[in-house]
Amino acid sequence: xxxxxxxxxSKTFGHFKANDGINLSVSSGEVHAILGENGxxxxxxxxxxxxxxxxxxxxxxxxxxxxTQIQSPRFAIKxxxxxVHQHFMLVRPFTILQNIILGVEPRNALGMIDYKRARxxxxxxxxxxxxxxDPELKIENISVGMQQxxxxxxxxxxxxxxxxxxxxxxxxxxxxxxxxxxxVRNLKARGKTIIIITHKLHEIKEIADSCTIIRKGRYIxxxxxxxTSEEDLASKMVGRKVDLKIKKEKAHPGDxxxxxxxxxxxxxxxxxxxxxxxxxxxxxxILGLAGIDGNGQSELVExxxxxxxxxxxxxxxxxxxxxxxxxxxxxxxxxxxxxxxRQRRGLVLDFKVxxxxxxxxxxxxxxxxxxxIITRELDKFANALMERFDIRPxxxxxNARNLSxxxxxxxxxxxxxxxxxxxxxxxxxxxxxxxxxxxxIHQELVKLRDAGKAVLLISYELDEIINLSDRIAVIVExxxxxxxxxxxxxxxxxxxxxxxxxxxxxxxx
Numbered sequence: 001x002x003x004x005x006x007x008x009x010s011k012t013f014g015h016f017k018a019n020d021g022i023n024l025s026v027s028s029g030e031v032h033a034i035l036g037e038n039g040x041x042x043x044x045x046x047x048x049x050x051x052x053x054x055x056x057x058x059x060x061x062x063x064x065x066x067x068t069q070i071q072s073p074r075f076a077i078k079x080x081x082x083x084v085h086q087h088f089m090l091v092r093p094f095t096i097l098q099n100i101i102l103g104v105e106p107r108n109a110l111g112m113i114d115y116k117r118a119r120x121x122x123x124x125x126x127x128x129x130x131x132x133x134d135p136e137l138k139i140e141n142i143s144v145g146m147q148q149x150x151x152x153x154x155x156x157x158x159x160x161x162x163x164x165x166x167x168x169x170x171x172x173x174x175x176x177x178x179x180x181x182x183x184v185r186n187l188k189a190r191g192k193t194i195i196i197i198t199h200k201l202h203e204i205k206e207i208a209d210s211c212t213i214i215r216k217g218r219y220i221x222x223x224x225x226x227x228t229s230e231e232d233l234a235s236k237m238v239g240r241k242v243d244l245k246i247k248k249e250k251a252h253p254g255d256x257x258x259x260x261x262x263x264x265x266x267x268x269x270x271x272x273x274x275x276x277x278x279x280x281x282x283x284x285x286i287l288g289l290a291g292i293d294g295n296g297q298s299e300l301v302e303x304x305x306x307x308x309x310x311x312x313x314x315x316x317x318x319x320x321x322x323x324x325x326x327x328x329x330x331x332x333x334x335x336x337x338x339x340x341x342r343q344r345r346g347l348v349l350d351f352k353v354x355x356x357x358x359x360x361x362x363x364x365x366x367x368x369x370x371x372x373i374i375t376r377e378l379d380k381f382a383n384a385l386m387e388r389f390d391i392r393p394x395x396x397x398x399n400a401r402n403l404s405x406x407x408x409x410x411x412x413x414x415x416x417x418x419x420x421x422x423x424x425x426x427x428x429x430x431x432x433x434x435x436x437x438x439x440x441i442h443q444e445l446v447k448l449r450d451a452g453k454a455v456l457l458i459s460y461e462l463d464e465i466i467n468l469s470d471r472i473a474v475i476v477e478x479x480x481x482x483x484x485x486x487x488x489x490x491x492x493x494x495x496x497x498x499x500x501x502x503x504x505x506x507x508x509x
Contacts, residue, residue, distance in 0.1 A: 145180070
């Protein structure tokens with residue numbers, strides 16, 4: 001019997017059809033992956049299942065064979081549907097127990113929250129699913145992997161039988177991902193039905209039974225995962241053959257171009273975030289910085305580009321000291337950045353595409369003359385970048401917010417490369433992108449390296465770090481704890497686990 005059936009589900013926003021007559025059947029007790037490019041309509045479909053959106057007229061939703069209308073998330077929860085969002089919905093100052101029962105707190109005869117009963121119920125669930133939680137710990141003091149367990153426990157506490165997981169391993173360490181796989185198998189063994197939205201093909205192969213591919217809002221195919229290769233999944237998703245392996249020759253590093261010495265910077269609370277950080281990058285190499293999210297990466301990048309005050313230390317590019325310079329001066333010294341959050345830091349979403357291409361250079365020739373913008377030159381420049389970086393649709397007059405995530409990322413990449421940087425900081429350059437966009441971004445970073453530029457790659461995706469980097473450094477609590485050369489990366493059989501131990505602070509340099 002199908003736990004969930006969708007028949008001819010469509011959803012339109014204005015003139016844009018996010019879902020176009022999609023059919024989906026999910027069997028009870030299976031792990032079902034949903035795969036599609038950015039903008040394919042996956043998240044919209046999941047939000048319909050969870051009651052956040054209402055579908056257009058004409059479609060049907062069946063739960064356990066019965067037709068229903070999911071009017072809201074509260075109604076979805078009553079139907080036994082739970083959802084763990086990519087960005088966890090937890091109250092950080094609250095304890096694990098308080099977060100799990102939030103909104104459905106058991107009450108005693110006096111109307112007070114019955115924490116003793118709640119604790120007993122939560123611990124029973126924790127033991128049943130082998131989650132190993134301490135309900136009294138605060139969310140702000142636990143790991144990302146533990147936060148994910150709390151989110152899953154929240155759904156189980158609400159009696160979920162169908163659990164939707166949105167990009168569930170995006171910020172987990174290799175060890176936490178292994179634990180996550182165990183949790184999913186455990187949920188399945190107890191009869192739960194799991195839907196996973198993911199871009200990671202190996203993740204689908206690891207834990208999914210079936211996979212439904214969606215392309216441009218339309219249902220393409222549902223496949224048996226055990227009978228389908230990663231290459232087939234990728235080509236079905238994108239509609240063309242995709243090369244999953246990064247093609248790059250051995251690096252030939254040149255002179256040192258970026259030297260960071262004993263760098264110290266605080267976080268927004270005034271506490272140390274970057275601690276005596278040392279790193280040197282040469283021309284013609286990609287240096288990957290591996291680390292668990294929250295170990296000072298964001299503060300480090302902000303300090304390097306002049307957005308965060310440096311307490312002490314030195315940052316030199318081509319021998320020139322950058323500490324004390326403005327962000328504009330640092331940019332003019334050929335240090336460019338792809339920011340972690342493309343929408344908050346990389347783009348002005350309500351500006352046109354062409355305007356986003358020249359955010360840092362609009363006052364310069366040939367785009368301006370005596371304070372007046374030379375539209376002809378701006379349009380010529382923008383159209384050339386659109387063509388060179390294959391940004392779609394080819395309309396420089398569109399607002400940036402109207403493009404897909406992959407094409408928004410290409411705008412940033414095009415703008416930064418066009419400035420001919422000596423060092424490019426690529427911070428989470430493929431976050432949330434599909435395999436086609438990832439393939440393109442990786443190729444451009446390798447081209448930049450081969451042109452004699454230096455790339456500092458900061459990513460929470462360990463596969464990306466390993467496959468793209470010529471050298472790897474590991475950051476833990478704001479300090480470099482390990483440096484791995486190309487020989488170690490190539491020859492270490494269990495390189496992923498090796499680096500994962502360093503990231504968790506258990507490796508030996």
